[in-house]
Amino acid sequence: MGGKMVLFVYGYCDQRDCFYCPLGENRKNVTDVYANERKVESDADVIEEAKRMDALGSSITGGEPQEALDKTCRYISLLKDEFGEDHHIHLYTGITGGRENMRRLAEAGLDEIRFHPPLELWGDMHGTEWEDILYIAREEGLTPAFEIPGIRAEREFLEFLDEGAAEFCNINEFEMSDGNYRRMQEKGYELQDGHMSAVDGSKEAILDEMGDHERVYFCTSVFKDAAQHRNRLKRMARNLRRPFDEVTDDGTLVYGKTLSLIHIS
Structure with missing residues (x-):
């Protein structure tokens, strides 16, 4: 949870045009690479960022990483060569x-x-x-799974799990962002009351129909922002701290404190 570095390798996605794509202007349709929020200028930047947070693995994302396959494979090899086989790497893709x-x-x-x-x-x-690509991926030595936005409940994903085609299904709470809110609103979606990004109306139905399956994992927007992001910051802070620094619960460093007060009567 928050232990992986997020490596954004490519901002184009020429084979899909999802109305709910969350990418903002600085990520959509660019060839820039980002390690977490750090723009990558060299391979050394990727390695340094992974070391800064003592990363347990890496998540490869985009855009569509398979549309820049040479670059994607190069970064995967770079990370494995540097950190070894225990550095677990997964890739998120919207094409087969x-x-x-x-x-x-x-x-x-x-x-x-x-x-x-x-x-x-x-x-x-x-x-x-x-369906075919799930079995092909497994035949080639990969663990196939689903990761989908929580737009609506769909039992077919459970069927793939029960048939052994897919290992698990991650469902991310449906969200609005700066990059998608106009198209989302055109489709009739609205924010939940009191929420900064979570979309109204889908979470309960998904949990009712899919949530009891032992290999379905639902990630709320609050959990993703408050827990995963905070834990990533805490991992970085623990590596960067000096002997006199303290790591807060939010992953920030406290480096100046008033240690005592003199009482004057």
Whole structure:
């Protein structure tokens, strides 16, 4: 939880145009690379950022990482060469990619691939390339899984889990962001009362229909922001602290304190 470095490798996603894509202006349709929030200028920046937070692994994301496969594989190999096989790496993708891509990713050192199928196919994925790629990925040595936005409940994902095609299904609470709020509002979505980003109306139905499955994991927007991000900051702070610094619960450093007061009567 918050132990992985997030490596954003590519901001384009030419094969998808999801109305709920959360990418903002500084990430959408760019070729820049970011390690957590740090813009990468060299391979050394990636390694340094992972060391700063004592990363347990890395999450490869975009855009669409498979559309920049050479670069994606190079970074996977870079991380594995530096930190070894125990540095767990997963990749988030919105396309199937095919066997050759799965083979190249596995050879580079990828451990796990999380698929995000198009919303319009939910409920009709059996017998399509989205079913095939789960078995292909496993044959090539990868752990296949789903990671999807919590737009609505869909039992077909549970069927893939029970059939052994996918290992687990992560569901992220449906959110609005600076990058998607206009298109989201055009589709009729609104924020939950009292929330900065969570969308109204889907969480309860998803939990009712899918939440009891032992390999379905629902991540709320509050948990992601308050827990995962904070833990990432705390890992960094523990590595950067000086002997006299203190790490707060929020992952910040306190480096100046009043130690005592003189009482004058």
